[in-house]
Amino acid sequence: MTEWDACRCRKGHATARGFARCKVRGLAWITGRGDWALVAWCGNPTITLWPTETEAADRGSVLAAARCGRACRGAHQIIHINLNREAYA
Numbered sequence: 001m002t003e004w005d006a007c008r009c010r011k012g013h014a015t016a017r018g019f020a021r022c023k024v025r026g027l028a029w030i031t032g033r034g035d036w037a038l039v040a041w042c043g044n045p046t047i048t049l050w051p052t053e054t055e056a057a058d059r060g061s062v063l064a065a066a067r068c069g070r071a072c073r074g075a076h077q078i079i080h081i082n083l084n085r086e087a088y089a
Ligand SMILES: [Zn+2]
Pocket: 007, 008, 009, 010, 011, 012, 013, 019, 022, 023
């Protein structure tokens, strides 16, 4: 399992969404809510956020959320965004 707990900007982020936007260059879009990110690195990266790892890892979630279409290379990754650790680093 991959965990992101520090952003290069070192400013700290109030939300996982803000963190991910800052962390991923060239992000096409981000949607959802929660600390578990399903990142699709197919073409321009896209991120769907989920409240639990189980939901992020669910195959149905992957297919519905990534929406990679023809550009899909199957390069999908589940990442836990640990804002607490960033805040106290
Ligand atoms: Zn940042």
